[in-house]
Amino acid sequence: LRLDMTLIFVLAFTVITRLWALHAPSQAVWDEVHFGRFAGEYIRGRFFFDLHPPLGKLIFAAVAWLGGQKTAFTMSKIGDAYDGSTVPYLLMRLVSASCGIAIVLVIYLLLRGLGCSRWTCNLGAWLIAVDNASCILSRLIILDAQLVLACLITITACVWMTRFPRFSRSWLLCLLLSGLGLGITTSIKLVGLGAVGIVGLITLHDLGQRLQEVLHKPTRATVQRWLADFALRSICLVALPLAIYVGTFALHLALLPRSGTGDAFFSKPFQASLDGNIHNLPLDGPPQLANGSVVSLRSLHGSSAWLHSHAHRYPVYPNGTDGLVSSHQQQVTAFSFTNDYNSLWRLELVRQGEFSLAAKPLISTPSDLPQLLYHGDLIRLVHVATGLPLHTHDVAAPLTPTLQEVSCFAPGDHRVPPGQVGHQPKMDIWRIDVTDTTEPEVLALRSALRFVHANTSAALLISGQNLPSWGFFQLEVAATRDINQVSTLAWTWVADHHVHDQLPKASKEHVPEISFWGKLVELHQVMYEAQSRLSKQAHAYSSPPLIWPLVFQGISFWQHPENNQQIYLLGNPLVWWLLSVGHATQCVPTLALVVDLESRREFRARILFTHTAFFRRLAWGVGVLGAGWLILYLPFVLMERQLFLHSYWPALCLRQVLGPRKKANTHTH
Incomplete structure (x- = not known):
């Protein structure tokens, strides 16, 4: 040219x-x-x-x-x-x-x-x-x-x-x-x-x-x-x-060998091929959670972090323009270090008659075993190290005022939000939901879980923000009443490191392996389904x-x-x-x-x-x-x-x- x-x-x-x-x-x-x-x-x-x-x-x-x-x-x-x-x-x-x-x-x-x-x-x-x-x-x-x-x-x-x-x-x-x-x-x-x-x-x-x-x-x-x-x-x-x-x-x-935000779109065999996915982790305890189970709760939001608490309280600080102050109760955070004793929680089942919302009939369990947990059960999450239950209330979270503060509540705590008097023990009850399957069993490492506060209908989540030095730069944990305004993974948790002395150990779950060609076909199926679900509004x-x-x-x-x-x-x-x-x-x-x-x-x-x-x-x-x-x-x-x-x-x-x-x-x- x-x-x-x-x-x-x-x-x-x-x-x-x-x-x-x-x-x-x-x-x-x-x-x-x-x-x-x-x-x-x-x-x-x-x-x-x-x-x-x-x-x-x-x-x-x-x-x-x-x-x-x-x-x-x-x-x-x-x-x-x-x-x-x-x-x-x-x-x-x-x-x-x-x-x-x-x-x-x-x-x-x-x-x-x-x-x-x-x-x-x-x-x-x-x-x-x-x-x-x-x-x-x-x-x-x-x-x-x-x-x-x-x-x-x-x-x-x-x-x-x-x-x-x-x-x-x-x-x-x-x-x-x-x-x-x-x-x-x-x-x-x-x-x-x-x-x-x-x-x-x-x-x-x-x-x-x-x-x-x-x-x-x-x-x-x-x-x-x-x-x-x-x-x-x-x-x-x-x-x-x-x-x-x-x-x-x-x-x-x-280039994407590790578990991430896209896991939930795919089948169990596909997920099991990803490092760190809940279907790729070996069970080190009983498969199904029960009353009295001790677990660590890992968030699926971003990098791995576990629900955590320690014997330090939220500082007294002005909280926005509404005049509220912090509860000064025990901090609850998310910590990226695994195998920490402060990240262990005991699940205690709320029995019928103990709470007005606990009227759901329990699925029967053999008499020689503790009561197993199922989708929709009401529980308390008790911090093993301090013995205090997980709690949320109508107080703004420290970094995200649109979310509720999450804390561990002690009977002697006297700093409560204006208008609330004394200890309210029923504010520590949570509903456990299984969100990734229609099966009701609550399984360690296998079930994607959501914890919804019984009184305020707020879901437990990680906001993604790091607390300042008083929170040791750990991640902020809060609760939201509108789960549609946050990422699904923000309020999704997995129970790992499950321990229960009265339950039998798990046998290894067999998840079929998937070939590259199987992954390729499934990827295109999911792409097609996602395209067809795009909004018409x-x-x-x-x-x-x-x-x-x-x-x-x-x-x-x-x-x-x-x-x-x-x-x-x-x-x-x-x-x-x-x-x-x-x-x-x-x-x-x-x-x-x-x-x-x-x-x-x-x-x-x-x-x-x-x-x-x-x-x-x-x-x-x-x-x-x-x-x-x-x-x-x-x-x-x-x-x-x-x-x-x-x-x-x-x-x-x-x-x-x-x-x-x-x-x-x-x-x-």
Whole structure:
């Protein structure tokens, strides 16, 4: 390709708009919260679940690791500051920005492959460069820029392949690049399956034409060449993409060997393959909990931490603006050190008649055994070291005022919330719920448990915040009355280190092993089910696909809390509207020409004979881009769930170059 000064100008403009002040804002923007967290999970090796294939997230994780990130991504919501963290967010954004710059160059090459003039190619590249939406989506830690670049490279390589002689070095290189592109595109997002459809149409068209030539003059040599062509395409366009796709999942699973936030979505055999999962830990005591069981309670929220208490009290401190003070009762925290005597709790069953809510009939237990515990039983959690019961009340937690304080209550405690007088012994009763199965047994290491306070209906949880020095920097334990406002794992507990002298030891539970292929199938089943469960309700920034080309509604990605600066995703109205009008106006005369030619058969033959090259170029260029746009766009029209404007970007890129391609053909004619 000769030096094109206009293209250099377009690329320079693109570099400036994609890289200028890339560090701003130094806060988490939109889905950076999710993809940054996924990168941190790869670095820590903790299993997670996401709707999309893993390659794009693996790329971000690799860049984060090379940039020095060694810990978790701590930004939990839009607007959380990167300042002071170890997250190399600038390098991670640079991945997307580099892809955004490359997209403009690939658009130019795609139009050249379709036979367009340099003027037309530069126009197509310029339309992408000046598009606001393309610019914004190329500056964030999200998958869209990677997806669009891989998709366009795939289509471009396939188009250029049709320009070279079969089996030439250039033809083989383009074929290989097409296969690599297909594997990479589908491994980033399943929207990349649209590229499979586009490449499939081009391949079928090309193979069909060559098959007609073979059938017209069948010889042994022509048949062998066609079969060799078919075999090479099968290897490069089917086997190679599948190998890449499966390989990314193999790498994904290899990098996430430890139990994490994604465990609960999967079967017991899948979970048992993860280090530290409750189904992968050996039972060191009786399998089922009973009245009098002594256990340690491990939270599934983040890194391992056990429910803990010690002979230190909450300090007397002002608690917000409501005038309340702390209870000054014994601290309850979560401690990351295992085998600590202060982390042992005895479960005492509340009998019928002792408490008004304990009217549920108990499931019978053999007379020679202590009463076994079942889902819904009422219990006390008694701290073994101090003998005090776990307690919560209407006092704000020390660090999170919206949560209730959790403490251990002694009969002599006199500091109680205003309006409460003396000791209230019934405030130490909890309901034990089994949340991960319909089976009622409360099992050590196997059951996911929730403890709900009988009087206030507040669930015991870890807030995720570290207490100051008076709490020895251990994790805050509190209780919430609204479990829907916190992560499920925050209030999920597992009983381990179970001891009970009157119960028999457990025999080893047999959990079937699961192969890599079994994991791969289950992963895709869960991905499909999660996609089908996505909300169908309208969102403030969701929009129906039919209005996407008209850019009537955008998405607010980020807003400064003080000066109302915003990052708002919106396409360039001038470009989008002109393309919509242009496509509509060009469809009418094209249709009229076809009707006119059909009505005048004798004139049609002369027109087609005289302008055969023009019609072939028109059908080829517009057909590839138009079909590609429809393949990438129409599936969203058929979906019944929340959809957002950014999903239109892959189809938009083909639509934006479809206009220049039509114009080029019109000028040629």
